């Protein structure tokens with residue numbers, strides 16, 4: 106049987122549940138700080154920029170905490186830029202990724218003045234040049250290059266292979282850089298790649314660095330000098346006992362290969378900053394047995410946490426107190442009308458109705474991917490700091506879920 110999560114930092118799970126109800130996302134402040142500082146430490150006094158990937162967990166308080174620790178931000182929409190500004194983040198440390206930035210996105214970021222656009226296609230660079238010209242500005246640019254390496258992770262979170270939609274093709278990079286270099290309102294700053302997520306092995310990063318440095322040298326030989334190399338994110342976390350990448354090894358490897366090229370290094374970690382800090386607390390509504398199979402139906406569902414359904418992810422699910430109930434092998438399922446609505450399968454747990462379960466490592470790609478499917482309000486989010494608890498997002502009220510809808514009056518006429 107698994108261990109027991111009775112407290113998050115110094116607050117008891119039962120206190121949290123009594124005060125805020127379930128399902129409830131809980132984040133440990135200390136854990137986020139620790140994760141960010143591990144990156145800072147690995148880089149030490151080398152010139153670098155760590156841009157937290159906002160999409161992993163975009164709560165304003167999470168952004169504000171990281172801003173205070175000195176983080177930059179990797180964003181993928183102007184909505185995320187708005188969040189960063191609202192939370193007190195520094196626009197000068199923002200990089201803007203994404204394959205489908207609209208002209209409105211580009212304009213807003215140009216007006217705000219960000220660190221760099223990570224451009225993902227040739228078409229985008231012309232759009233950006235036009236928008237920058239209209240505003241009388243020069244757009245700082247890096248191209249996301251697809252290094253065509255296999256990150257050996259789940260296909261849905263592998264992004265560095267030739268057939269993925271991300272970035273510009275490796276073999277066309279020099280030609281596209283030259284074309285961009287000739288544009289009047291573009292300023293070439295750097296180069297970036299992001300090969301996938303939940304990487305647990307250094308080898309794909311080594312391959313990517315080799316490939317990218319070769320390209321950097323080729324660009325240099327063509328008179329294009331870059332000032333930064335952005336390695337993207339992707340460092341994995343321990344969901345089920347994976348061997349993890351040692352950040353110091355990763356950083357040492359990069360600098361060793363970099364040699365005396367005068368490039369500063371950027372990274373865009375998301376999951377590895379916030380993943381471990383998060384818990385989704387959920388109450389067992391009832392247990393049932395169908396044809397010898399045991400189910401625990403809980404009040405969290407795929408609309409709250411879609412990772413198991415979407416990526417076939419395995420997530421730790423722990424009891425939050427000792428129980429005298431019989432241990433059974435339970436499928437932990439939500440109330441949503443989809444067979445894919447499960448949070449875990451065949452877990453040895455001792456459960457009764459009313460028990461609280463903790464789904465661990467739920468801080469990244471958890472709440473942010475939640476939806477209102479089945480007209481379910483999104484969970485509340487709280488941040489725990491030692492024995493202090495801060496409500497950082499209120500539970501959605503059901504009436505608010507359809508507040509923007511209109512009822513057509515079919516009787517008239």
Ligand SMILES: *Cc1c(COP(=O)(O)O)cnc(C)c1O
Nearest residue numbers: 158202302338339373374375376
């Ligand atoms: C999602 C994403 C990241 C963050 O990835 P993690 O695996 O969460 O570290 C970084 N860069 C880009 C471009 C992304 O799309």
